[in-house]
Amino acid sequence: MNNKLTTLIIIVLSMLTFVLAQDPPDLPGAPNQGPIGGMVWLAISGVVLAVKKYLNK
Secondary structure, three states: OHHHHHHHHHHHHHHHHHHHHOOOOOOOOOOOOOOHHHHHHHHHHHHHHHHHHHHHO
């Protein structure tokens, strides 16, 4: 039992050194901007549908 525990501790410490020895990943760049024009068309169509529904009452 003591031998297994010692082996496990050695394996965990050796894996931990590999993880800590690596360089951290680069920071991400600026996000891509979405197509704002598509949002405008969506808003316009929503307003048109709302006006249409209001006028048909």
